[in-house]
Amino acid sequence: QILLVESGGGLVQSGGSLRLSCAAPRLTLNNYAIGWFRQAPGQEREGVSCINYGGTSTNYADSVKGRFTISRDSAKSTVVLQMNSLKPEDTAAYYCATIDACNALLDSQVGYWGQGTQVTVSS
Numbered sequence: 001q002i003l004l005v006e007s008g009g010g011l012v013q014s015g016g017s018l019r020l021s022c023a024a025p026r027l028t029l030n031n032y033a034i035g036w037f038r039q040a041p042g043q044e045r046e047g048v049s050c051i052n053y054g055g056t057s058t059n060y061a062d063s064v065k066g067r068f069t070i071s072r073d074s075a076k077s078t079v080v081l082q083m084n085s086l087k088p089e090d091t092a093a094y095y096c097a098t099i100d101a102c103n104a105l106l107d108s109q110v111g112y113w114g115q116g117t118q119v120t121v122s123s
Contacts, residue, residue: 036049
């Protein structure tokens with residue numbers, strides 16, 4: 001089900017930054033672990049980052065570790081993915097999703113998806 005809403009995507013030069021946000025009008029995101037996924041044209045969807053229920057634990061794919069930061073704004077019930085030092089290989093549609101477990105970021109563990117927001121990084 002598409003119940004989450006991503007925003008903040010756009011076009012940025014290599015080395016630049018973008019801030020993505022995930023919200024859910026019909027869900028209380030504070031009650032869910034939230035994962036970020038991305039999918040480039042012709043590629044399979046891959047897990048990027050995840051934050052547990054309560055925001056006390058996070059994990060990242062090796063490809064983005066040290067450059068991306070996931071966090072919760074509990075007052076607004078949103079999840080933010082801050083993306084720094086962006087590379088052309090980061091170009092993809094980015095999706096947030098509720099997820100049962102953050103350790104593996106598997107599609108099979110996803111409950112609800114967002115519609116996606118496009119991130120394009122030029123060289």
